[in-house]
Amino acid sequence: MVTNMQEIQDKILEVAIYLDEFCKEHEITYYLMGGSALGAIRHQGFIPWDDDFDVFMTYDNYKKFIVACENYLNKEHYYFQKENTEEWPLFFSKIRMNNTTYIEEDTQGRNMHKGIFIDIMCLNNASKNVIYRCLQYVAARLIIARTLAIRGYTTNSRLKKTTMLITKYVINKTVLKWLLKMVRGLNNKETGLVGHFFGRAGFKNTSFRKEFLGIPRYVEFSQEKLPVPEMVEEYLKVRYGNEFMRMPDQKTRDCYPSHAVFVDTEKDYKYYDRSYKNKLKL
Numbered sequence: 001m002v003t004n005m006q007e008i009q010d011k012i013l014e015v016a017i018y019l020d021e022f023c024k025e026h027e028i029t030y031y032l033m034g035g036s037a038l039g040a041i042r043h044q045g046f047i048p049w050d051d052d053f054d055v056f057m058t059y060d061n062y063k064k065f066i067v068a069c070e071n072y073l074n075k076e077h078y079y080f081q082k083e084n085t086e087e088w089p090l091f092f093s094k095i096r097m098n099n100t101t102y103i104e105e106d107t108q109g110r111n112m113h114k115g116i117f118i119d120i121m122c123l124n125n126a127s128k129n130v131i132y133r134c135l136q137y138v139a140a141r142l143i144i145a146r147t148l149a150i151r152g153y154t155t156n157s158r159l160k161k162t163t164m165l166i167t168k169y170v171i172n173k174t175v176l177k178w179l180l181k182m183v184r185g186l187n188n189k190e191t192g193l194v195g196h197f198f199g200r201a202g203f204k205n206t207s208f209r210k211e212f213l214g215i216p217r218y219v220e221f222s223q224e225k226l227p228v229p230e231m232v233e234e235y236l237k238v239r240y241g242n243e244f245m246r247m248p249d250q251k252t253r254d255c256y257p258s259h260a261v262f263v264d265t266e267k268d269y270k271y272y273d274r275s276y277k278n279k280l281k282l
Contacts, residue, residue: 005258008102009046011116011265012053013222015097018078019055019118020226026068030057030227031216033121034199035256037228038236042245045222051258056121056196058213059187065120066093079113083122087112089147091140091180091198093120101264101272106153108261114269125186126195126207133195137206139182140197146171201239208238 023030032040033056039047046053057065069080073095081087081094087110088094096102096115103114127133149164171179183197195207214230229235236244262272 005049005051007265008051008116008260008263009222011097011100012046012051012118013224015078015095015116015118016053016055016221016226017224018074019095019120022068022073023065026064026072028057028065028068029061029216030055030065030120031213031229032221032226033196034201034239037232038240038244040219040221040226040228041232041236042247044220049253049258050256051260051263052256053118054121055118056123058123058194059125059184062120062122069093069095079115081113081117089150091143091147092122094118095120099266099268101262101267101269102260103262103269103272104259105261106151110152114273116263116265121196121199123194123196123213124184125189125191125210126193126197127186128191128193133193133207134203136183136186136195137197137203139179142167142171143176143179143183144198146176205239208235212238 019030022028031037032054034054035047035050035052036054039045039050066082069082073080077098079096079098081096083091083093094117096113096117098115100116101114102116107114124136126136145160145163146167149168153164155161155164192210193207194210194213197206199206212229212231212235216227217230217232218225218227219232264272
């Protein structure tokens, strides 16, 4: 078992370097996002207490990425966890590293790959009309609640528990298709705005001008070079506010706890899956 954050981040960085090489090979444009982009600019690497790594790409690049992963991913070392599947019902994908273990509280008993990972998020075109854009955001929130309920997400919030329970049974396949169309329905039109609707950001921090993305800007990240949006500072202002370079207080840090309950950078998750199942039989 690993308790050293540096060991976890080193393994995540291995996946990130592979992703960068893979995307270059297949001419796919992507950018570090959220805390990963913030870490690149503020810390020249990971945020010290963060064991998460996120990237996003436009819808056309995301579709291209899925096809490339299904056909060309190095399956000996990595695993593609595709969105909207029985294994992974959420609407973003992951690249996981084989022969590692990263178990989260709500995935302990799920039949799924549980290796160390990075998240691959899809940006969707956002409406210029604030009301329609709000509907896109709400539609995504409802989808998230449903998929988290299916995943087995745990929370102490009564509101979240109630919402997840209701959406799990009310949102059938037909309703889900309609909600997803609301979120992604503008991807064949140029709106000038993009939104990361399936993330954790609030409505006002979700959408930004597409021109902020531009040509990927390779910056230092833990002694490597990884891409952030060309106008990354403008993006970070939208996401975190004008003071994004200021170190947060402990209360803010506590809002971003470690995702894992158990990590092993050298042993495959299947070993612990067997142990978990045997424990349940006792």
